[in-house]
Amino acid sequence: MSCYLTASGAFLPERIVTNAELAPLLGVTPEWIEMNSGIRERRRVAAHQSASDLATEAVKNALMNSTLKAEELDYLIGGTLSPDFQIPGIAPLVQRKLSGCRMIPALDIRAGCASILYSLQLAQGLIASKVAKNICCFGTETQSKGLDLNPRSAEISMLFGDGAGAIIVSDQPKDEMSWRLDDLLIASDGNFAEDLCLRAPGTANGARWVDSNSQIFPQMNGRTVILHAVRKLTEAAQTILMRNQLTLDEVDLIIPHQANLNLLRTLGKKLAIDESRIFTNVDRYGNTSGASAFIAFSEAQAQLQPKAKILLLAFGAGFTWGAALLTN
């Protein structure tokens, strides 16, 4: 049974942090940040804003772009690496903040930057099993609150921005711009769990969730991440196209997780496609982790026509990765 991505929305905090503002904190130049990431600016939340605040606004925007009211949602699936609290999850907080939302199941997933694909597969299964008809999947991040703004962490702290995106997944199409989920593949390789991680709070850190030796900042072996991201994204794209008897020429737009512009360019070279066929907004928002592909999908709607085919690609901590093929 198919399901349909019937509407989407995004929400970005107002405050813009340029490379010129960030660079001195990281001991680098604005040009160095742009050369190494393609990022020119990113958004940042205010102290009083949390990830669930951004998510709630993104969900509201998705609902505004749909024919649904909050009351009609049957399920919430949220992905974040920067939750409001360790416990409870973020999805129940969005349920609480979303005016009109019934006491529906609200579930967190922790699939890093590939959250969009993992949540879409869950939504597909819930719809196929008739548990739900209308599901809201969202990704939201306020990573800025947990970054090490110090030269030792320049390579990772230059990347992240805050934001949220949401997608309504339904059992029926709503209009000609509803996207049918044709195929989806996801995978993981836990052998690389420590190559992109934030260790604390966690129970692998000794006697306490957070002890004096715990790492409370994100850590990344960038070269390993890039090697695997390019390989896995390339192979995921090729596999999903092959098993649907399609070629890349038949895909109108590739919408990837916005990790780093240089990575997306390398991916384009590997796939032998022109850069113009890869949607990017990383220059404006930075890497918004679990929210990025949601935001990209939402923004890409403006440049897509009916009867188009798109490929979503995402790779993140875990490692987790995958691809989704959609047609409207």
Add this chain to the structure above:
Amino acid sequence: MLPNAIITYLHQAAKEARTEMPENNTSLFEAGLLDSFSLVEFVTLLENEFGIRVSDAELRPETFETMAKIEDYLTKSRVVV
């Protein structure tokens, strides 16, 4: 001895980095011959040139850190005998 295709690639990388070819045990990253993205290109070259696939477990920068390590890897992969 590294195969010619590898030597040619590294010579070109050294030229672009405006540096000399490093010693066998010098880090190619520290010498400026490889970075995060040219490493992807380098691994693609290895795989295409020698018809091998670098396993996921070995797909790490440490495997290609120096010319000596590259030679070890290619020997183990039976590209260099």
